[in-house]
Amino acid sequence: MEGNNLLRVRKGAWSREEDELLRQYIQQHGEGKWHQVPLKAGLNRCRKSCRLRWLNYLSPNIKRGDFTEDEVDLMVRLRKLLGNRQVQSELLFRS
CATH class of the missing domain: 1.10.10.60 (Homeodomain-like)
Incomplete structure (x- = not known):
């Protein structure tokens, strides 16, 4: 075979x-x-x-490590705007 x-x-x-x-x-x-x-x-x-x-x-384009202060602030604002949809807001930041 x-x-x-x-x-x-x-x-x-x-x-x-x-x-x-x-x-x-x-x-x-x-x-x-x-x-x-x-x-x-x-x-x-x-x-x-x-x-x-x-x-x-x-890939060198992968972001690793902690979120920056700006990223955290934006996630907080998005959480307030979108509600508790953690996945949607955090996916915007990382590849």
Whole structure:
């Protein structure tokens, strides 16, 4: 059967080496064309896993750490305006 000859994609926690391969690939080629990333970056992961790893953990655009005073003030004002819809107001601030 041909299906037995296909490599299974790796699942579970990402290694530092995998993170670095993905980082290097994105730095050289940019984001997008996620269907090409696993093969060209030398990763044994599915394209969705590569995309999510980049967007949720490795991208330099991710805001980490505490909210600034301005962000907190804006959330308080939005909470008063929108009511207790925490998810809606806080999602405006973080990627």
